Amino acid sequence: MLKDVADLKRKLHRIIYKSRDRSIKGAGEYPYPRMLFFHETSHQGTGQFHTHLIVEKLPESLNNQYEMEALFRKRLPNKVRALSKWKSIDIQRVNPDEPDYRRISSYLGKQTNLELIALDPFNSDLSRRKE
Numbered sequence: 001m002l003k004d005v006a007d008l009k010r011k012l013h014r015i016i017y018k019s020r021d022r023s024i025k026g027a028g029e030y031p032y033p034r035m036l037f038f039h040e041t042s043h044q045g046t047g048q049f050h051t052h053l054i055v056e057k058l059p060e061s062l063n064n065q066y067e068m069e070a071l072f073r074k075r076l077p078n079k080v081r082a083l084s085k086w087k088s089i090d091i092q093r094v095n096p097d098e099p100d101y102r103r104i105s106s107y108l109g110k111q112t113n114l115e116l117i118a119l120d121p122f123n124s125d126l127s128r129r130k131e
Helices: 002-018 065-079 098-108
Strands: 035-041 049-055
Touching (some): 049 098
């Protein structure tokens, strides 16, 4: 699973890099949006894992509901073997206000216990950005 997520992240970086605004001088040194990955088991008792992804603001050309849905439902499943080609993918915008942060942190921590930590520390971008 960790290798599959790393593959997804690499391919997302490539797509995001190609979508950057090339009119900005020095855009080649594009700061990738940080990503957090969370893994949970199915609530239906199958034991299958699924992944939640939180991404910082993307380039304008990708930063809307339509483009994100096209990316995860059409483009990425053909490039990333681990993405389902038939299961639904739910994409939601998280607003930077306190109620949304509280709601998302509660949702992402719902299956966390002493044996399972949902956060993927290997593929998530946990370090602070240099200013």
